[in-house]
Amino acid sequence: MAETQPRLLADDIGFLLSRAGGMVLGAVNKALVPLGLKVRSYSVLVLACEDSAGVNQRSVAATMGLDPSQIVGLIDELEERGLVARTPDPADRRNRLIAATEEGHRVRDEAQELVDQAHSAYFGDLPAEVVAQLRETLGRIVFP
Amino acid sequence: MAETQPRLLADDIGFLLSRAGGMVLGAVNKALVPLGLKVRSYSVLVLACEDSAGVNQRSVAATMGLDPSQIVGLIDELEERGLVARTPDPADRRNRLIAATEEGHRVRDEAQELVDQAHSAYFGDLPAEVVAQLRETLGRIVFP
DNA sequence: TATTGTTATACTCTATAACTATA
DNA sequence: TATAGTTATAGAGTATAACAATA
Numbered sequence: 001m002a003e004t005q006p007r008l009l010a011d012d013i014g015f016l017l018s019r020a021g022g023m024v025l026g027a028v029n030k031a032l033v034p035l036g037l038k039v040r041s042y043s044v045l046v047l048a049c050e051d052s053a054g055v056n057q058r059s060v061a062a063t064m065g066l067d068p069s070q071i072v073g074l075i076d077e078l079e080e081r082g083l084v085a086r087t088p089d090p091a092d093r094r095n096r097l098i099a100a101t102e103e104g105h106r107v108r109d110e111a112q113e114l115v116d117q118a119h120s121a122y123f124g125d126l127p128a129e130v131v132a133q134l135r136e137t138l139g140r141i142v143f144p
Numbered sequence: 145m146a147e148t149q150p151r152l153l154a155d156d157i158g159f160l161l162s163r164a165g166g167m168v169l170g171a172v173n174k175a176l177v178p179l180g181l182k183v184r185s186y187s188v189l190v191l192a193c194e195d196s197a198g199v200n201q202r203s204v205a206a207t208m209g210l211d212p213s214q215i216v217g218l219i220d221e222l223e224e225r226g227l228v229a230r231t232p233d234p235a236d237r238r239n240r241l242i243a244a245t246e247e248g249h250r251v252r253d254e255a256q257e258l259v260d261q262a263h264s265a266y267f268g269d270l271p272a273e274v275v276a277q278l279r280e281t282l283g284r285i286v287f288p
Numbered sequence: 289t290a291t292t293g294t295t296a297t298a299c300t301c302t303a304t305a306a307c308t309a310t311a
Numbered sequence: 312t313a314t315a316g317t318t319a320t321a322g323a324g325t326a327t328a329a330c331a332a333t334a
Contacts, residue, residue, distance in 0.1 A: 006193070009207065010207070010286075010287065013278065014169070016282035016283060016285075016286050018165040018183070019165075019209055020165065021161045021162040024161050024285075025162040043153055046152075050152060050153070056315075056316095058316085064163075065167065069318080069319095070302075094310045094315045094316070095310095096315080096316070112151070119158050130281055133274075134278065137270065138163075139155075140269075141164045141270075142160050142167065143154065184324095201293065212293070213295080213327085214324085214326090216294060236291095236334070238291065238332070238334065239292065
């Protein structure tokens with residue numbers, strides 16, 4: 001029951017997780033500045049690239065853990081830049097399918113390089129198997 | 145070089161880390177509502193409990209990754225509730241040492257129980273060694 | 289001159305509710 | 312009536328600069 005005794009903040013796994021998440025988020029945001037993207041808009045772009053038929057905004061919001069209302073502005077911005085397109089879903093006209101344009105795919109590839117560079121500052125010194133284990137554990141937490 | 149090829153957002157370790165951090169942060173914030181605390185104020189309280197001589201606000205800010213100006217309000221609140229006290233540092237009167245009161249220690253103990261309960265929803269299903277490995281890896285990222 | 293704590297302010301992000309169009 | 316997308320808005324959090332007191 002070590003967890004129920006007084007514990008240093010530096011040993012608190014929730015603190016460590018939030019702090020590490022915030023550090024990486026901030027670093028990736030900085031890395032994406034040259035492309036005029038942030039983690040949020042980059043994430044939407046990546047999801048739009050994953051399905052050529054397009055994803056609806058509700059599922060984007062769910063994956064990112066945001067309210068659907070927050071997705072609207074992100075897509076507006078990407079659409080104005082010609083990186084994604086909203087197309088009405090013929091099967092259900094309430095849906096609007098978000099798909100990446102060719103330019104969107106190009107920008108996404110560039111962005112991922114910048115993201116990977118930023119990641120390497122945090123994960124680059126860790127053994128590959130430790131990073132793999134970290135990814136797997138986080139995956140189980142985020143998508144149980 | 146798998147990291148430089150198109151990758152699903154769900155496999156992006158930075159995304160997973162930020163997302164998991166946000167999830168746990170939100171859950172712990174909710175868990176602390178009954179005590180009138182948030183993760184931020186709880187973290188300050190924990191740090192104030194760690195050193196009976198008191199910690200200065202600069203080091204609190206550094207540990208939490210915040211600007212010192214953001215610490216002021218957190219401590220104001222804890223001080224008004226009688227959970228911590230600001231005492232001038234005799235050795236350097238620019239410093240104000242933040243130490244927890246007896247009541248502060250009591251509240252901290254209660255709070256940690258709530259925090260641990262919230263954590264168990266995310267980490268409770270993982271094998272103990274996986275959690276230990278996660279804590280160690282995150283520690284290396286946060287405090288390199 | 290440099291550092292600690294503080295205040296002020298502008299900016300971004302977040303949460304919530306309400307509206308429209310479709311089903 | 313229920314759902315997808317949208318708009319509006321108030322509140323919380325963030326970043327930055329400036330200031331007084333002390334070193």
